[in-house]
Amino acid sequence: MYDRIKGFRDFYPGEMAARRATINGLEETARQYGFREIATPAVERAAMWTDKSGDEIVDELYAFEDQGGRHVTLTPELTPTVARMVVAKQQALSKPIKWFSTRPFWRYEQVQQGRQREFYQTNVDIFGSSEPEADAEILAWAADALTGLGLTGEHFEFRISHRDILGGVLETFDADVDTEAAIRAVDKSDKIERVEYHDLLVAAGLSADQAAQFDDLVAAGDLEAIVDFAETETVTDAVENLQNVLAAAEDFGAREYCTISLETARGLDYYTGVVFECFDSTGEVSRSVFGGGRYDDLIESFGGQPTPAVGVAPGHATLPLLMQRAGVWPDEEVSTDYYVLQIGDTRPTAARITRDLRERGNVVETDVSGRSFGAQLNYADSINAETTVIVGEQDLENDEVTLKDMVSGDQIQVPVEAFPGDHDRPTLEDFDA
Amino acid sequence: MYDRIKGFRDFYPGEMAARRATINGLEETARQYGFREIATPAVERAAMWTDKSGDEIVDELYAFEDQGGRHVTLTPELTPTVARMVVAKQQALSKPIKWFSTRPFWRYEQVQQGRQREFYQTNVDIFGSSEPEADAEILAWAADALTGLGLTGEHFEFRISHRDILGGVLETFDADVDTEAAIRAVDKSDKIERVEYHDLLVAAGLSADQAAQFDDLVAAGDLEAIVDFAETETVTDAVENLQNVLAAAEDFGAREYCTISLETARGLDYYTGVVFECFDSTGEVSRSVFGGGRYDDLIESFGGQPTPAVGVAPGHATLPLLMQRAGVWPDEEVSTDYYVLQIGDTRPTAARITRDLRERGNVVETDVSGRSFGAQLNYADSINAETTVIVGEQDLENDEVTLKDMVSGDQIQVPVEAFPGDHDRPTLEDFDA
Known part of the structure; x- marks a missing residue:
C-alpha cells in the first residue's frame, strides 16, 4: 500500500546480520585504537552547509523549515557536526580528541549501485594533533579495520597525496588560477576524458600548455621532480609532510597499503593536508570505496580555536561491494x-x-x-x-x-x-x- | 558559531559509553530471544501517518516536501515502517517474524526531562502469532532486558490490561459512545483531575452517572466483577486472554513484574489486545517509562494479509532516568x-x-x-x-x-x-x- 522512498533501504535480518558483523568489525578496531563512540543529531541548522560548502553538497541537502521556523537539514555528512561539538566543549576535552560513530546520512543524489540517498558511514576522527602520527594512525586504523574484515593488500590500496602539492604547483604557474576549481578538476580526472580534464584546468585559469604540463607532472607522481619543478616552500613542505606520514604509517603497519597518487585530491573543499582514498585493487577502480584526510581549518572556521584534524569515513554502501568482490562478505543468514x-x-x-x-x-x-x-x-x-x-x-x-x-x-x-x-x-x- | 537545534542531543564519549552499555544490554537479550536485527529508513511517505494516525502524532511530524516533490516525514515511530516491511515480503518471511532495532525517531514535541525531539528506542516485535505466548515473550524479553541492566522488581513494574476490556465495558452502556475517545480519556486519567476525566468520558458519550460507574469499575480492577458487569463475550474473552498471557508470563519468568491495571490503555489507536506500560516503582510514577502491546489489525490496514502482532519499545531518554533512580546507570566514563x-x-x-x-x-x-x-x-x-x-x-x-x-x-x-x-x-x- 505504501512504498519505500527511492534511495532509502530496508535491511531485513539476513543482510543486516552481515552488515552488523561489518560495522562491529570496524567499531571494535576503533575501540582498540582508543577512539571513543559519540552520537550526533540527524538534523542541524542548514546554514552549517549553505554558508560554506560547495554547491554540490548544498544542492543535495534534505533541507526544510521545521515547525519552529528554523531552516534545518538532514545532515549530509558528519564533519561539520563534530566540528560544532569540539567547539562547544573545546576547553573541557583533553586532546587529542579521538571519536568514532556509525550512523546514516542523507543526500538527494542520483541513485546507483553503491549510492543511496540514505547511506551509513563509520566516521573516525582525531582532533588536536598536527603531527604526521595522527594522519598515520587514521591510515593504520583503516588498514587494520579492513584486514580485520578479511581483506588484504591484494584487495585494496590507499591512494595518498597532499593537497598542498597540487595547490603549490598550481601557484608556481604564471597565471591567475582558481586553485580549488583546478583541484576539483584533478579529483575528477580519472572519471572524465583527457580533453575535458584539460578544459576544466583551462577554465580554472591555466593556459593549454600549462594544463598539459601540469597533467604530465601530476600523472608521473615523482615527488622529487615536483619539488624541483616548483622550487617553493609550500611544495617542499607538503612533500616532506607526506613522506613523514608514510614513515609513521610504516611504524604503524599501514605503509604497505599506501600508494602515492597525486591525482587523489578529494572533492570536499575543507581538506588541507594529506588526503587519501581507498580503492578496490581487484576490480574496476573507477570509484573510490571511501576517503579521508586532514582538515586543519574547519574547527576555526566554526568559531573554535585553531584545532588540527584528520579523519576517514568508510561507507557501508560501497564497502560491501569491495568485500563481495574479495569474497569476504559474511553470509547473509541468521543463526x-x-x-x-x-x-x-x-x-x-x-x-x-x-x-x-x-x-x-x-x-x-x-x-x-x-x-x-x-x-x-x-x-x-x-x-x-x-x-x-x-x-x-x-x-x-x-x-x-x-x-x-x-x-x-x-x-x-x-x-x-x-x-x-x-x-x-x-x-x-x-x-x- | 552554530548552535545545536532545540530537542536534539550531542552525546559525548562518557555519556555515550553508558548509553552504549545499556543499548548493548537490551540488544544482547533480544538476540538471545532470537529477535533479529533490522534497519529501517529515517524518512517515509508522510501519508503513512497522516492517513491513519491520531492528530497528536500528525501535529508533531517533521514533515516536508523533498526535491522530488514527495510528501515525506522523519519517522516518529517504527511500527508503520515494520508493517510496510512485513507486507512487502509477506510470502518470503517465515513466521513468527521476530525483529528488533535501535535507532532515533523524531517528533516536534515540548522538550522536557526525558523527552527530546530526537529520541532513541529499541523496538522489539513479533509478527504472525496471536497466541498468548507471543505477548508473554514480549513481556519476558522486557523483564529480562531490564534485570540484565541491574534493575529488579523493586525498581519497575509492568501495568497490564487488555484494550477490549475497556471497550467491551463501554459497549454495554446504553449510550452512543466514541470508544477510542473514551479509551484515550482512560489513558490520560492518572495525569488529570477526576472532574476533567469524567468530563472527557461524558464528551465521549457517557452520561455523568455512567462515567462515574465506569470509573469505579476500572479503578477497582476486579476482573471477575467486570466480567459479571458486562456479561458480554467480548469482555469475557478479553479477560480470559489477559489471564492466559499472565499464565504464559509465569512460565517465561515475567509474571512477578506484572500488575493488572485497567487504566493502562496506551494512547495509540492501533492497539487491539493486551497493552502494558513499564512504570518506575521507586520514584514518582506520573509517566510510564515505555509501553507496548498487541496490534493485530495494523498489517492488514497496510494492505497485507491479516497478521497478528505484538511489540514493545523501551526509549533511551526515559530508561536512563529509571536506571539513575535505581542506582544502576553505568559510570559515564571512558576506559x-x-x-x-x-x-x-x-x-x-x-x-x-x-x-x-x-x-x-x-x-x-x-x-x-x-x-x-x-x-x-x-x-x-x-x-x-x-x-x-x-x-x-x-x-x-x-x-x-x-x-x-x-x-x-x-x-x-x-x-x-x-x-x-x-x-x-x-x-x-x-x-x-
Whole structure:
C-alpha cells in the first residue's frame, strides 16, 4: 500500500546480520585504537552547509523549515557536526580528541549501485594533533579495520597525496588560477576524458600548455621532480609532510597499503593536508570505496580555536561491494543455537529449558504460535537452528527430552533434569554415554 | 558559531559509553530471544501517518516536501515502517517474524526531562502469532532486558490490561459512545483531575452517572466483577486472554513484574489486545517509562494479509532516568587498558608494542601529538588508562620498558622483547620476578 522512498533501504535480518558483523568489525578496531563512540543529531541548522560548502553538497541537502521556523537539514555528512561539538566543549576535552560513530546520512543524489540517498558511514576522527602520527594512525586504523574484515593488500590500496602539492604547483604557474576549481578538476580526472580534464584546468585559469604540463607532472607522481619543478616552500613542505606520514604509517603497519597518487585530491573543499582514498585493487577502480584526510581549518572556521584534524569515513554502501568482490562478505543468514520444540502441554518445562539456555548466552527460540511438530521443525530449519530440543509429553513421562542435531539429523535422549546441566552450550556429544 | 537545534542531543564519549552499555544490554537479550536485527529508513511517505494516525502524532511530524516533490516525514515511530516491511515480503518471511532495532525517531514535541525531539528506542516485535505466548515473550524479553541492566522488581513494574476490556465495558452502556475517545480519556486519567476525566468520558458519550460507574469499575480492577458487569463475550474473552498471557508470563519468568491495571490503555489507536506500560516503582510514577502491546489489525490496514502482532519499545531518554533512580546507570566514563608513552625517538618500539596489545583485543593509545612525558602522562590519566607502558630511550638501551600501574603508581621494568609476550592482558604482577 505504501512504498519505500527511492534511495532509502530496508535491511531485513539476513543482510543486516552481515552488515552488523561489518560495522562491529570496524567499531571494535576503533575501540582498540582508543577512539571513543559519540552520537550526533540527524538534523542541524542548514546554514552549517549553505554558508560554506560547495554547491554540490548544498544542492543535495534534505533541507526544510521545521515547525519552529528554523531552516534545518538532514545532515549530509558528519564533519561539520563534530566540528560544532569540539567547539562547544573545546576547553573541557583533553586532546587529542579521538571519536568514532556509525550512523546514516542523507543526500538527494542520483541513485546507483553503491549510492543511496540514505547511506551509513563509520566516521573516525582525531582532533588536536598536527603531527604526521595522527594522519598515520587514521591510515593504520583503516588498514587494520579492513584486514580485520578479511581483506588484504591484494584487495585494496590507499591512494595518498597532499593537497598542498597540487595547490603549490598550481601557484608556481604564471597565471591567475582558481586553485580549488583546478583541484576539483584533478579529483575528477580519472572519471572524465583527457580533453575535458584539460578544459576544466583551462577554465580554472591555466593556459593549454600549462594544463598539459601540469597533467604530465601530476600523472608521473615523482615527488622529487615536483619539488624541483616548483622550487617553493609550500611544495617542499607538503612533500616532506607526506613522506613523514608514510614513515609513521610504516611504524604503524599501514605503509604497505599506501600508494602515492597525486591525482587523489578529494572533492570536499575543507581538506588541507594529506588526503587519501581507498580503492578496490581487484576490480574496476573507477570509484573510490571511501576517503579521508586532514582538515586543519574547519574547527576555526566554526568559531573554535585553531584545532588540527584528520579523519576517514568508510561507507557501508560501497564497502560491501569491495568485500563481495574479495569474497569476504559474511553470509547473509541468521543463526540460532537452539530451538526448543514443544509437543503437547509441555510449556513449563520448555520455558525452563529455554530460559536456562538463554542465561548461558545462547540464541534460543521456542514456540510462541501453538504450532504442530512439523511446523515447528520447519521453523527451526528456517532460522538455521543448530540443535533442536524436543520437549514432548511422552518423553517427559520418562523425565527425558530429545536433542536433535539439525545438520546430521542425529537424535539422543537426555534426562530433563540434567539439561543443560553444567554445559554452557550443550551438544549431543556432551550427553552421549 | 552554530548552535545545536532545540530537542536534539550531542552525546559525548562518557555519556555515550553508558548509553552504549545499556543499548548493548537490551540488544544482547533480544538476540538471545532470537529477535533479529533490522534497519529501517529515517524518512517515509508522510501519508503513512497522516492517513491513519491520531492528530497528536500528525501535529508533531517533521514533515516536508523533498526535491522530488514527495510528501515525506522523519519517522516518529517504527511500527508503520515494520508493517510496510512485513507486507512487502509477506510470502518470503517465515513466521513468527521476530525483529528488533535501535535507532532515533523524531517528533516536534515540548522538550522536557526525558523527552527530546530526537529520541532513541529499541523496538522489539513479533509478527504472525496471536497466541498468548507471543505477548508473554514480549513481556519476558522486557523483564529480562531490564534485570540484565541491574534493575529488579523493586525498581519497575509492568501495568497490564487488555484494550477490549475497556471497550467491551463501554459497549454495554446504553449510550452512543466514541470508544477510542473514551479509551484515550482512560489513558490520560492518572495525569488529570477526576472532574476533567469524567468530563472527557461524558464528551465521549457517557452520561455523568455512567462515567462515574465506569470509573469505579476500572479503578477497582476486579476482573471477575467486570466480567459479571458486562456479561458480554467480548469482555469475557478479553479477560480470559489477559489471564492466559499472565499464565504464559509465569512460565517465561515475567509474571512477578506484572500488575493488572485497567487504566493502562496506551494512547495509540492501533492497539487491539493486551497493552502494558513499564512504570518506575521507586520514584514518582506520573509517566510510564515505555509501553507496548498487541496490534493485530495494523498489517492488514497496510494492505497485507491479516497478521497478528505484538511489540514493545523501551526509549533511551526515559530508561536512563529509571536506571539513575535505581542506582544502576553505568559510570559515564571512558576506559582504556594501556597507554604506550614515548620518550625520545622510540616510535618504532612503541608502535610495535601498541599493535601487539591491540591485536590481543585491548584498548590502547599511544602518542600521536609529539608531546612531553608529563603531557602524555596527564593524557593517560584523562582517558583512565589502567597501565602505562613507558618506552624511553634510556630504558631501551638496556632493552627494557617500564610498566606503570596508574592506580597504585607502582612501576616495574620489563624486558622489551618479553612484552607483551604470551600475555593477552599483561599486568605488573605478570612480570614481578
